[in-house]
Amino acid sequence: MDTSSLWRAIARAPGFGTLQGSVECDVMVVGGGITGVTTALLLAQQGRKVVLLEAETIGSGSTGHSTGNLYATASRGLSGIASHWGDPVAREVLAARTAAVDFVEAQCRDIPSALFTRCALYRAARFASDHAAIEQEHKVLARLGCRVRLDSGLPGGLPPPSGQVLVLEDQAQFQPQAYVAALAQRAAQAGASIHEHSRVVEFDFKQRVATTATGTVRAGEMVLATHSPKGVHVVHAEMPVHREYAVAFEVGAVDPGPGIFWWEGDEGLSVRILEHEGRRFLVAIGPEQKVGTHNAKAALMAVEAMANSYLSPGRAVHRWSAQNYRSHDGLPYIGRDHSGCFVASGFAADGLTWGTVAARGIAAQLAGQRDTFIERCTPGRFTPVKGGKALLEEFSTMAQSLVKDYVTHRKQEKLVSLAPGDSAIVDSEGETVAAWRSPEGELFAVSSVCTHMGCKVHWNSVETSWDCPCHGSRFRPDGTVIEGPAIAPLQRKQVRGIG
Ligand SMILES: Cc1cc2nc3c(=O)[nH]c(=O)nc-3n(C[C@H](O)[C@H](O)[C@H](O)COP(=O)(O)OP(=O)(O)OC[C@H]3O[C@@H](n4cnc5c(N)ncnc54)[C@H](O)[C@@H]3O)c2cc1C
Ligand code: FES
Structure with missing residues (x-):
């Protein structure tokens, strides 16, 4: 879009x-x-x-x-x-x-x-x-x-x-x-x-x-x-x-x-x-x-x-x-x-x-x-005492993102059937990988771990980006930084046997 x-x-x-x-x-x-x-x-x-x-x-x-x-x-x-x-x-x-x-x-x-x-x-x-x-x-x-x-x-x-x-x-x-x-x-x-x-x-x-x-x-x-x-x-x-x-x-x-x-x-x-x-x-x-x-x-x-x-x-x-x-x-x-x-x-x-x-x-x-x-x-x-409640909520979102996603991500066999325009977080040889297949069929696979402070990225279907819920870093499907505090790109990953 x-x-x-x-x-x-x-x-x-x-x-x-x-x-x-x-x-x-x-x-x-x-x-x-x-x-x-x-x-x-x-x-x-x-x-x-x-x-x-x-x-x-x-x-x-x-x-x-x-x-x-x-x-x-x-x-x-x-x-x-x-x-x-x-x-x-x-x-x-x-x-x-x-x-x-x-x-x-x-x-x-x-x-x-x-x-x-x-x-x-x-x-x-x-x-x-x-x-x-x-x-x-x-x-x-x-x-x-x-x-x-x-x-x-x-x-x-x-x-x-x-x-x-x-x-x-x-x-x-x-x-x-x-x-x-x-x-x-x-x-x-x-x-x-x-x-x-x-x-x-x-x-x-x-x-x-x-x-x-x-x-x-x-x-x-x-x-x-x-x-x-x-x-x-x-x-x-x-x-x-x-x-x-x-x-x-x-x-x-x-x-x-x-x-x-x-x-x-x-x-x-x-x-x-x-x-x-x-x-x-x-x-x-x-x-x-x-x-x-x-x-x-x-x-x-x-x-x-x-x-x-x-x-x-x-x-x-x-x-x-x-x-x-x-x-x-x-x-x-x-x-x-x-x-x-x-x-x-x-x-x-x-x-x-x-x-x-x-x-x-x-x-x-x-x-x-x-x-x-x-x-x-x-x-x-x-001063954490000021705004303490909101601060706790923020940290809790961060913790949920760190914990929840590592246990609920999709399995690798789903990646094989990733349709053009579709995205998934998958297991790949012991690592979690964020994958997206472009409408033209090219597969982009990157680390799903945000390079800022290690939270897990989520797919944004409107802007085709991987977005981090912790402090708002956003990355393109090829891992390059769009915005937010992250400086380094998400690492590109090779997913064997899948083109
Ligand atoms: C939908 C929406 C509507 C809004 N409407 C209003 C409004 O009506 N009135 C209002 O007062 N505020 C509004 N805001 C808030 C306002 O838009 C922002 O707070 C303001 O534009 C921030 O300006 P900025 O210059 O600090 O940041 P930005 O405009 O985001 O500029 C930061 C720049 O830094 C660049 N940059 C980032 N990383 C690097 C790097 N590594 N190297 C070099 N450059 C880099 C980026 O490319 C970007 O151009 C709105 C916000 C949203 C989301
Ligand atoms: S951990 Fe991703 S933006 Fe901070």
Whole structure:
């Protein structure tokens, strides 16, 4: 299935060259999503020698597969942050995120393709069981001084809500791929060396050296803007990882215009409209699914079915999926961690704004400026007592994955009959092997043990990948890394007698 996002399909690719040879610089940024590109721009503007390495192309991670909504609040609600951290910290969150949205707006003034628009954010319920959450969120946002109100309906033919709708004014939305591509060009104009198709395959965090297939970068500082930091970092123990499935339709009967539309609950949906060169699209994103523990095709079909039944859209034109990493206490992880490098992660589904907050915070720290909110977001704040219950659940998923799969995998004789397009975890001479046969009949067999920390990978039928439930590493059928903290590929395996 073609899983390119609407944003990437309609944006122009910037086309930076691959890293060649040895290079030295002040700061190396690994990752060309919104976090990495914004960091590179700000550091280049400070006059530093910056090298940015992107494994694939600018925006190819979650940034180019997001929804393009920018908001001061958090998708899981600010009331959770206020009750965990107190109102003063919730106000800091609002201030940092508002400043980040304003920063994006300022950058977009001369990037018309980024389609930046100010709009309201609507939070609605489909069932009475979600009324209390909306009322609570309204109470907290009002107490914190936001321009928020409760309304009785939704615009543009959207289905009538159950109960009242929370409306938060003065938020925004844009075209995330066009933005990040233009920002990368701006960073290059400011002096940053940007390289696409330059995956770092070896890291020396202590010496700040990164090696790709075609070159090496030595730097004074290293920023891991890879969404989840590469290698083994303490924050991985704290971050549940989820995938979200998206479908872009041609607009049908329902066309609410600019706005961020969120329906609460397990059957929640996030909806927005995009107008591009006279065509109007309705983008629908479904609820989060834990990586490596769900049926990807069923999750995608559920989003499409939900959108079809509630929003009467036209033809579905793009389907895609992307990943988010959530912290256990509602704040992101930003700053230097035990590796000595800067990390930026734990953004949940709010990382277009958090990534911008992180880039500004890291650039300020490197310039010697202090920011109490960024200091609060230090990855070193790990205290298992906070968020302990969720932490235990996370470790339990990891343990189940390690134990359950080693006893329930399929036997080798199944592999012989593996049909084109089918996948299986099988025994092969005492080892477990993850196998997939391409539609053309070629068999790909790799180790089923994730190279990050040894959990067992699971098949993702939508994106034809092996996904690890523990910390979200994902691998292609030939074992190469797609995303997540793993650095090394899954080992290729020979399965004797089977072609
Ligand atoms: C479906 C979905 C919708 C979302 N919608 C929104 C939204 O509307 N608003 C919002 O605020 N947030 C949203 N988010 C969250 C947001 O998309 C992410 O938090 C944000 O894009 C993260 O940006 P990033 O730059 O940190 O990471 P990414 O965009 O993932 O970039 C990381 C980059 O690092 C590169 N990389 C990885 N490993 C290496 C390596 N070894 N060498 C070199 N490069 C490497 C990757 O190729 C990638 O390009 C959404 C998330 C999902 C899943
Ligand atoms: S991602 Fe950590 S063990 Fe697989």
